[in-house]
Amino acid sequence: MSVTPVVILTGAGRGIGLAILQHLLALPSPPNILAVTRTLTPALKSLSITHSSNLETVSVDFSSPPSELQSEVKSLIIDVALSRWGRIDSLVLNHGRLDPVAKVGDADVGDWEVTFRTNFLSNVEVVQAAVGQLRRWKGRVVMVSSGAAVGAYTGWGAYGASKAALNHLNQTLALEEPDIVTVAIRPGVVDTDMQTALREVHGKVMKPEEHAKFLNLKKSGSIVKPEDVGAVLGNLALKADKGLSGKFLNWNDDVLAAYR
Template identity: 60%
Template sequence: MSETPVVILTGAGRGIGHASLIHLLSLPNPPNILAVSRDTAALEELAKSHDNLEVVALDFSAPYSELKAKIPSDVVNVAIEKWGRIDALLLNHAILDPVAKIGDSRLESWDLVYRVNLFSNVELIKAALPELRKAKGRVVMVSSAATSIAFTGWSAYGSSKAALNHLAFTLAHEEPDVTSVSIAPGIVDTDMQKDIRQGHGKVMTSQEHAMFMGFKENGILISPESVGAALGNMCLNLEKEFSGKYLQWDDESLSSYANASIAAC
């Protein structure tokens, strides 16, 4: 069995997840990485030049029966068979759509958001837990400030991320050997922000939409590379004292992870 840590990284095809992947690959002692994404074309090209990168295509919006079959077999077991261990999960995949007021929403759309943002994470954690216990590993869940701020039309997304925070809290309580944390990444310059500016103004209030437009126009958005590096460092080295907490990525207590290029341990 390899001594090199093994990280399963979801949502690795773009945005924060891709930035985390690039950071991990660039470390002096990089981990082995199983990168999971719905679209894997760019990742497969990257894997050609990195022996420590394995790529798996999986759509987390798939029906429950498919997720229950594919997450253990096509994700967790692939990592174990290739490297013999799992040390960390960096759970980054999520969707914001469909954005709709509660009075206009459909139960089916809530089911979709929760399947992607919450239930698929539960299944992935469950499947990986035996290995995470052995490794005294880490689970880093990417949350959102929308868990505590209301935006018109975001009820499904915000509540699913709030549930993710509680998942990290409960996992830390139930699995004391596994360090579990949820991290809000701030307002990051990703496709999600582009979609908010271009597509969701019809649902959000004019003031809310103007605020998000201003984030881009005034250069307030955070770079994916900054957040991705911090999350990558956390999944390799986060200390037990943070387990069960929900924190902003740039919280002062996490400054060593945000500012340092931490080699895999």
């Protein structure tokens, strides 16, 4: 008898995370999903009602201090998933924040610390808490990274550095945990609230040509649709091949054609 896999999805309330969730729920044989979000959005509340048999939602603030977050990860994520479904097969680590958008010389180091807690250290916490289950079931970890991890933009120092650290975590996990498939994905410029903020708020920090890039992608219709990248990330959570482990890939690379 086939076993329904259990997926923990973070940042599930909007944007890419919501698109991943919608894709997984629409599959002919959807997995059981623990959707983690800071704010229970109307879209997520609606899905939790219509898919109550295989969707559970919890609220966690991943910017919380380590001692507090460790307790929340165990009690609100790991324990909830295990008490309801008895196993954990996949992590999709999608939550994150762009702020502070400020030049290094102008930024508040405390804001950098919050970004590293949110974008990097919280992911270490979730992986550590779930690693026993992932080993047992030969599970998968999908990390949502960014092109900013390998290319700098003015004012994006905290965000880019935290995503670069996430890429290194992906490589290290692949090396240390051979029974777990882990992959970091660059989703491209996706039509989300983050891109709206870049176009409408943060242009004053970025160089004019950097800001123009994001304006032109939206204007030309070349911006990535959340549902397109969401499908790839969702499919990777369920069937990422061992040969992908440790790699940092663009969501539309040829090697991922089978996941689109």
